Amino acid sequence: MSGLLQINGLRKRFGQRLLLDIDHLHIDAGAAYVLTGANGAGKSTLLRVLCGLEPAEVSRLVFMGESLRLSPYPRAMREAIAYVHQHPVMFSTSVADNIAYGLKGRGLSREEIRSRVDEAIAWAGIDHLRRSPPATLSGGEKQRVALARARVLRPRLLLLDEPTANLDGAAREAVIGLIPTLVHAGSSVVMACHDRDLINLPGVRRLKLREGRIEIRSA
């Protein structure tokens, strides 16, 4: 597999406290990773740094073969990396409009946007929710809409923060079932999680964070 993202010397401080101190991070194209570690180990912070929501110092950053700086956050990364919050928030429009949000302003035709939204809705199995106001959705439904909203952008790298947190039963299984299909569609996926079923998904590699450092990397 070819390298999608390579970072050397990533440091993230909050005041005097060093939250992340990662010498080397390598994400392969089309691979899935779980980011594990105790609460406060820096999992969410790392995802937020990678998607540009938190600034950090980086010695070297190579994304899709191009050497970049992390600050200001590069346009190439903004367009190719999608992030889903642990508890996704919906805009107060319809589900379909939420999914189309990121596609608008990318120079796509209305037909192209409609077709990609339809495809994402079918993929997430939420056709019955298409016109629903997001305020009426359950936690599991919101998570699926958020995944569809990210997937519709066809990201090269998808960052998921605890995608099954606070979900149980069918809602959790539905979300777990969607993850491998993201990888099959060509995206790399990095998930911060504690969920055993996600950690044990076939082919998923493991990165374990401890006090801001990557302690274990599994092939």
Add this chain to the structure above:
Amino acid sequence: MHLIQAIHDAFALLVSGDANLWRIIWISVKTTLLALLIAAPFSVVCGYAIASHRFFGRRILIWLAQVSLSLPTVLIGLLLYLLLSRRGPLGELGWLFSQTGIVAGQVLIALPVLIAFTLAAVQAADVRLAETAITLGASRWRVMLTVLHEVRFGVMAAVITGFGRVISEVGCAMMVGGNIAGETRTITTAIALETSKGEFAQGIALGIVLVSISLVINAGLMLLQGDAHAAPAAR
């Protein structure tokens, strides 16, 4: 009996379509709407920017906006009077005792109200809204429009509050406008004048109009808000 008679006369005056009375109402509504049209876009963007960015002097700006909320409008009128008077630095504009001068004063009164209320609405919004928009690739302007759309009821409340404060103020309009009949006489300055003359009917009639405007605007806001006022169980 005196009060009942005055109220009766006030309704008679309103129904008769008294030209002077309706001219006063028209001047008030026109200057207020114009002031809001000028102040609202700037204030809403300003309130959003202060709420969502960290920069040097931010806390001072918030403090100033909050202090300005409690400034007596007559003081704003005094400052503006000094600026616009013939010997003042802006005297050449010729805005003193004109509707333009009233609008300028109303803009100054509306700005802190609109900024402070928009700021509070944006600060109360879920921070993940802006973050989600950013990670979905929205431009800065689109992020702002998205967040403002999500807090639109708060922004509407800001505009309504600004409208209420501006149309009901008397000090600034009196000092800068001069209360000239048919030119700069507004609802509030007319009420003050008529009451001082013992002409209660016109004062009460204008008071009824002022309250009616407030009722209509607030009813409109509630309609726009839809079921946002519904009790949680009824949603």
